[in-house]
Amino acid sequence: MTKAILSSYIKKNTFIHKLNPLTKLIFLVAVIITVFAVKSFIYNLIIVLAIIPLAYSAKLLSKVFKPLRYLFIIFIVLYGIQSFLYPEKETILIDFGYGIAIWEEGVLFATIISLRLLAMIVHGYFFVLVTHPGDLVCSLRKIKFPYKFGYIVLSTLQVIPRVASQMETIIDAQKSRGLETKGSIANRLKAYSPLLGPLFLGSVQNVVERTIALESRAFSYETEKTSYRETYVRKKDKIIMASIVVFFTLYGVISWIL
Amino acid sequence: MDIVKFKNYSWKYSETDKYVLKNINLTIQQGEFLGIIGNVGSGRSTLCMSLLGLVPHLFYGKTKGELIVDDIVVKKAKISDLSSRVGLVLQSPDTQLTGAGTNVEEELAFGLENLGVPRREIIKKVDSMLKLLNLEQLRNRSPFELSGGQQQKVAIASVFIMEPKILVLDEPTAQLDPLGTEQVFSFIKKLAKKGTTIILNTQKIDYIAEFADRIAVVNKGRVVKVGETREILTNVELLRRNGISPTVFTKLSEELIKNRLYKGELAMTFGDAVKIMKKVKRK
Ligand SMILES: Nc1ncnc2c1ncn2[C@@H]1O[C@H](COP(=O)(O)OP(=O)(O)OP(=O)(O)O)[C@@H](O)[C@H]1O
Numbered sequence: 001m002t003k004a005i006l007s008s009y010i011k012k013n014t015f016i017h018k019l020n021p022l023t024k025l026i027f028l029v030a031v032i033i034t035v036f037a038v039k040s041f042i043y044n045l046i047i048v049l050a051i052i053p054l055a056y057s058a059k060l061l062s063k064v065f066k067p068l069r070y071l072f073i074i075f076i077v078l079y080g081i082q083s084f085l086y087p088e089k090e091t092i093l094i095d096f097g098y099g100i101a102i103w104e105e106g107v108l109f110a111t112i113i114s115l116r117l118l119a120m121i122v123h124g125y126f127f128v129l130v131t132h133p134g135d136l137v138c139s140l141r142k143i144k145f146p147y148k149f150g151y152i153v154l155s156t157l158q159v160i161p162r163v164a165s166q167m168e169t170i171i172d173a174q175k176s177r178g179l180e181t182k183g184s185i186a187n188r189l190k191a192y193s194p195l196l197g198p199l200f201l202g203s204v205q206n207v208v209e210r211t212i213a214l215e216s217r218a219f220s221y222e223t224e225k226t227s228y229r230e231t232y233v234r235k236k237d238k239i240i241m242a243s244i245v246v247f248f249t250l251y252g253v254i255s256w257i258l
Numbered sequence: 259m260d261i262v263k264f265k266n267y268s269w270k271y272s273e274t275d276k277y278v279l280k281n282i283n284l285t286i287q288q289g290e291f292l293g294i295i296g297n298v299g300s301g302r303s304t305l306c307m308s309l310l311g312l313v314p315h316l317f318y319g320k321t322k323g324e325l326i327v328d329d330i331v332v333k334k335a336k337i338s339d340l341s342s343r344v345g346l347v348l349q350s351p352d353t354q355l356t357g358a359g360t361n362v363e364e365e366l367a368f369g370l371e372n373l374g375v376p377r378r379e380i381i382k383k384v385d386s387m388l389k390l391l392n393l394e395q396l397r398n399r400s401p402f403e404l405s406g407g408q409q410q411k412v413a414i415a416s417v418f419i420m421e422p423k424i425l426v427l428d429e430p431t432a433q434l435d436p437l438g439t440e441q442v443f444s445f446i447k448k449l450a451k452k453g454t455t456i457i458l459n460t461q462k463i464d465y466i467a468e469f470a471d472r473i474a475v476v477n478k479g480r481v482v483k484v485g486e487t488r489e490i491l492t493n494v495e496l497l498r499r500n501g502i503s504p505t506v507f508t509k510l511s512e513e514l515i516k517n518r519l520y521k522g523e524l525a526m527t528f529g530d531a532v533k534i535m536k537k538v539k540r541k
């Protein structure tokens with residue numbers, strides 16, 4: 001799953017793919033701010049649904065909803081708790097008697113939260129799908145993001161899938177020795193906890209070695225760093241960035257007025 | 259010209275009771291290919307790490323004596339002063355990739371970016387390095403999806419592309435299978451032809467026999483002997499005393515001599531062995 005989420009850029013030749021990563025980042029940030037600023041259910045739903053035309057034009061419609069599988073449980077828990085227990089109880093939707101009931105306010109609240117979550121996950125995942133991590137870091141560096149920070153982002157994106165596969169190897173090895181990794185969540189946590197040891201120890205040694213590798217590449221050499229990868233902020237990027245800001249500001253204002 | 263000078267050099271990690279490097283005196287010439295051989299735990303890796311200043315600047319411990327690398331006194335310098343002159347590659351292919359490059363090209367470019375080389379030059383250098391080492395088919399692949407041997411080649415190439423004066427390789431093939439080992443060594447051989455000073459620590463002395471100019475034998479933290487490759491590798495007593503097994507070809511010629519099938523010099527390389535076998539057959 002880590003691998004699926006972190007290194008999931010899919011190369012395609014579409015208009016959205018070719019935009020500068022910063023343009024896409026501004027869109028993502030605008031989406032997140034807006035879904036929190038907007039309180040109306042319909043306006044948030046529209047933002048969530050906006051992913052459909054976007055993903056369609058990036059030829060990724062079949063991929064973009066993949067992470068929802070993992071969110072399903074969260075939604076169930078959210079609705080389960082809020083429908084019964086949300087503190088502002090006024091309108092009863094379904095009465096089970098004995099003081100147990102589903103309240104309209106709770107359902108509404110759960111819906112708003114779910115929509116916010118959904119918007120963030122779906123748009124966030126779409127961002128990752130259409131943005132090459134190398135381009136992202138390159139363009140961040142151009143607006144003076146710290147060089148080391150950029151390295152951390154990139155290497156994490158690349159190394160975490162490695163750690164995940166290392167973990168799989170360890171789990172397989174342990175399974176063959178009879179480790180139980182199925183069953184209840186408590187059982188699973190118990191089963192996985194001994195795996196953290198080898199994984200962690202392995203990575204301390206790895207940190208030392210990778211530090212050495214970095215030093216041999218003159219990582220801490222003090223000079224104006226250059227970049228092999230290039231990204232450009234084109235005219236269309238500037239126009240789109242400006243439009244995003246204007247559009248989402250208006251959208252927020254309208255949702256408050258109407 | 260002497261590019262590396264150890265003068266009565268000693269080093270102790272703060273975790274070890276005894277000195278791990280003891281009173282080392284060793285000079286290395288510019289452009290030379292020096293092999294380092296020795297038993298397990300004899301301090302060869304520590305020796306390699308001191309050339310980049312990791313000992314004493316990354317690890318804690320105590321030094322005595324002096325180490326001068328390319329006219330820089332290591333003890334007084336920073337690692338970053340040395341890293342533009344000395345390239346070091348360790349044994350594990352996995353950790354020798356920095357994770358800074360999303361593909362092989364970028365991994366190669368990373369060191370040059372750090373040195374502030376202009377983009378146009380980087381592009382040229384990356385292209386010619388890929389060509390030199392026949393890595394062109396891999397240029398757009400993720401470094402993490404390559405075989406161990408390919409990864410180690412990329413790691414070595416991405417250090418070599420920075421044109422360090424000294425390339426230090428600490429058991430670069432220890433985790434590779436025979437095929438990967440073969441590939442990496444033939445690759446190192448190519449690099450050696452470019453005139454860089456190469457210091458290679460390896461247990462695989464069959465290979466070192468083929469291309470080292472000189473060899474240093476290390477035992478319990480001391481450089482026991484330094485000499486011409488042939489002089490060292492055919493000195494079987496010296497090798498055995500220091501826990502090193504001679505090459506198979508040397509052992510073969512020893513056996514022939516013992517059985518009175520052959521009289522003369524011990525063999526060291528495959529070529530030597532072939533010559534001896536021809537002599538034996540003629541008899
Ligand atoms: N980071 C460290 N901290 C403390 N002690 C160390 C460290 N690295 C090595 N040593 C110790 O220093 C001694 C020499 O180790 P070194 O790794 O240099 O030997 P080596 O000849 O490379 O051996 P190997 O065959 O294991 O590669 C060993 O006794 C080792 O335990």
Ligand SMILES: [Mg+2]
Pocket residue numbers: 302303304429
């Ligand atoms: Mg070693």
